[in-house]
Amino acid sequence: MIELNKEELLNISGGSISGTMINAFARAINSILDLGRSLGNAIRRISTGNLC
Numbered sequence: 001m002i003e004l005n006k007e008e009l010l011n012i013s014g015g016s017i018s019g020t021m022i023n024a025f026a027r028a029i030n031s032i033l034d035l036g037r038s039l040g041n042a043i044r045r046i047s048t049g050n051l052c
Contacts, residue, residue: 004012045051
């Protein structure tokens with residue numbers, strides 16, 4: 001095992017993109033797509049007159 005001194009420990013940087021961040025982006029994209037589908041469906045139903 002390598003032992004690092006204090007100066008070397010301060011220079012350590014982690015990864016740029018984590019799994020949690022990717023999951024959050026995927027959920028955000030899915031939410032936007034669902035919102036678009038709902039809006040498109042509502043517009044289509046209003047334009048064709050198929051309202052309940």
